[in-house]
Amino acid sequence: MIRFIKLTLCLLLLAAGGSLAQQKQATIAGTVKDAATGETLIGATVSVKQLPATGTVTNEYGFYSLSLPPGAYTLIYSLVGFSEKALEILLVSDQKLDIALSDQATTLNEVVITANKNDKVSSTQMGAEKLNITEISTVPVLFGERDPLKVLQLLPGIKSSGDGGSGFYVRGGATDQNLILLDEAPVYNASHLLGFFSTFNADAIKDMTVYKGGMPAQYGGRLSSVLDIKMNEGNNRDYEVSGGIGLISAKLNVEGPIQKDKSSFLLSARRTYADVFLRASSEYRDYRLYFYDLNAKLNFSLGEKDRLYVSGYFGKDDMGMGETFGLQWGNATATVRWNHIFNRKLFSNTSLIFSNYDYNVAIQNGGNQFDIFSQIRDYNLKQEFQWFPNNKNTVRFGVNAIHHTITPGEVTPTGSSSINASELQKRFAWENALFASNSWQVSSRLNLTYGLRINAFSAVGEGDFYTVTSAGMVIDTLHYDKGQVAKTYLNLEPRLSASYQLGELASVKASYVRNVQNLHLISNSTASNPTDKWIASNNNIKPEISDQVSLGYYRNLVENQYELSTEIYYKTMQNQIDYRNGANIFSNFDAIETQLLFGKGRAYGSEWQLKKKSGKLTGWISYTLSKTERKIDGINSNLWYNARQDRTHDVALVGIYQLNNKWTLSANWVYYTGNAITFPAGKYQVDGQTAYYYTKRNGYRMPDYHRLDLGATMKLSDRKNLKQELAFSLYNAYGRENTYMIEFRDSESIPGRTEAVQTALFKFIPSISYNFKF
């Protein structure tokens, strides 16, 4: 703690030192908003015509602060999709300047995007990808359901976990190594319907940024990436209703002012109705299969200096077959945030966050009927300050405390049953962090961001903690009382990044980042499963640690119409977890660590993207060449082996073409090397049936994956305030049977032979949906 205070002081002094050398300055601060809806705008650039090296970007609440020597300036406000706004000012003393930018596209689905200065070349952050909602809404997707997570997987370095899966791999990380935040609340399972859809309703989302490397110090908790999703605030000028009806789902979004220009609300809901069709068929009438989710947000301006946001998400999936089997799962999150502007240079945000994920499995087998319930629940407090001491430095510092409760499994017999009620021990933990960082404009070309995150993770009672041998045997059990700390891990996570402008058109960046992860997802199936288990670090399970260095080069081409970016990275990972051969992670057993093995990982690769940012045709080509390996004692004769998510090549092509005012066409094509997989080296017989003999872990590859999707959006003629469109899509247009899994079995046709059988999930899936807005 004392170390942290000292460090913060040092940082602050350093920043302040920068300002001492300068003449007296005045500060311009304010909020940038969307003129039409009153939504605050994130990441809008504020630049000064007279001082090309000076500028700032609005923060996640639309706030900016810029200190300049007194004088006459032209301030330029800009953001992708909005008309640039220039403002002449005579700066004498501190002043407040709130700005409203007008949307370039006033129609429902305009896609002509113009180049903007706020791009990868000029931004100081590296390893980040920002998704624009326009891109999300035009890229064709499965069942026509606009899915931000699916579009994300078309970016370099971010790989889909496979057909239908909304899990994704970032730079060799596993699917649980992504920190997914919805209005700051962690989402533990971002998938609906076993991964065919993500929990994020595109209608409710305002901004989405993913960090693959160089994560800023305010983020922590997962090894591989941070996906920061911000929900819309709601229009505070006018009421707005929009919605859509598709083949399998319908959605509705309502927003509007509570008090004009001061407060607003947003409510967005969707539900699938495939189950309605199922009920109509006699064969499947007992099947249940649906999900729904709700996003809600309220925000209030409490005078000039304070703003309050309340937001929430609630989603539920239900699938089952009569009384035989049922599985319900869902996330719930709630966030209360209070922005306070202390003065033009100091911005504060306080967040209280709740996050919950749970599932319930109901099973009836023979005379036995029982429920299994499992849950992970967080309470989270975050206090963050942003300090703008001068026009060279932006300091962020704060504190974050999370309390985790994990309920691994409660078994409740229902009806008559020979099953005993039982409960695995609840697990409790505190995850506390202090962080500070400074973004320092060293010269007109060089920008340095340096920071530190101090992470303290404590596994606390009440509960039994075990001493486990390397062979997985429990040799001692220690009981800890409620609140008593069983084990604490203190980790320092340095975060460093530098960017250097090579003239107007190009830049290079470098970064080093350490990340620590204390919650681990244990899965023993190839598909993401809602019943995968979250476990916390304890005396046996150590925090996962990753160190990543990356280097990037960015260049704008052809008068900023094109942007070329390339990054290379090398990442090492410690304390990676795998399960023992034959592990039973679903057994009624508290000491799950007896079923686990620990080792290390490494990942490296290079990522390329060429993006066309303006004109009738926009889109990108991305290519990733990478390698991901693991080495775990007890697996693969203790040698390095390919991680499941290791894919050599990964290509995505995305094109969006504005044909005319009525039609927009889009297409995307993906290709990647098949996942690493374990195949048998031979076979033998056990008790009369064929068993397979294995030698190497992940020594083989699934067949290569490729797929083309096509989409078209037709704008229907506007009626008064009503805007409407029809969206068509064709998923897997040339009907490639991509491998979902490969099974080895005895041949039915030729006795005595064994065969490999591949299962593909999708051929062509056409869909149509109708969207409206008024």
Add this chain to the structure above:
Amino acid sequence: MSTLKYSATLLLFTSFLCSCEKVIDVELDPADQRYVIEGQITNQKKGALVVISQTTDFENTGVYPGVSGAIVTISNTQGNVYPLMETQQGIYQDSLLVGKPGMSYRLHVTLNGSEYTATSIMPDRVKMDSLFVKKDGSNISNRERYLAHVGYTDPGNAVNFYRFVQFKNGVKEKTIFIRNDDRTNGNKVTAPLRYPADDDNDILTGDKITVEMQCIDQAAYQYWYSLDRGALGDGGAASPANPVSNMQGGALGYFSAHASETREITVP
């Protein structure tokens, strides 16, 4: 755990649009052959049986020839050593050796100059209270078919593991039926033997059903569990692997000392 199997069924159902199956060619690197030793001793006559075979390449057709010429013995903690004679190629038996619950047994195999050993303790016998069939109440298969159910009373003072082997008209059902008492300790248990919904193995009226109930030790349970989860070729298993075995010396297989009881019924 059956949950996963159900969700897999549902998952496939979810994708009723295609879920196309296709036999594909995979090029598999051949590996060195390994011996497979399956050993058991029971509390019944003719229960001492050891079968020795070998792994073969995936592409090879048909038979798994037995391995002759091994010296096979089973000994107990009292120091008695019983040699097993090769009665057919690769099959070693002692028809008089009857095991006792509570006793520890050691299998010793000498083959081509290598030694393979394993130890297993025969658990106390748990009586089969009943064997009966009931219509498959679930609608997973959407067909009229029966499931065999085994009733037993799990002893509350011990950790128990069970394996059931089901025969329909003398043909062994391939499903591996195992249970532990994690959630049923000390209870009267009715265990349904749920088999996959393939047309040709449905239990129907008139079928003769035989079920052997084995009280196995933990190592045997681990073996059958991990065999089922990771070595039968299922495409959903994240990391297929050889089953966890109690066999020392580098052979595949297991040695299980178990108390066994068999009953038979005809489906009404």
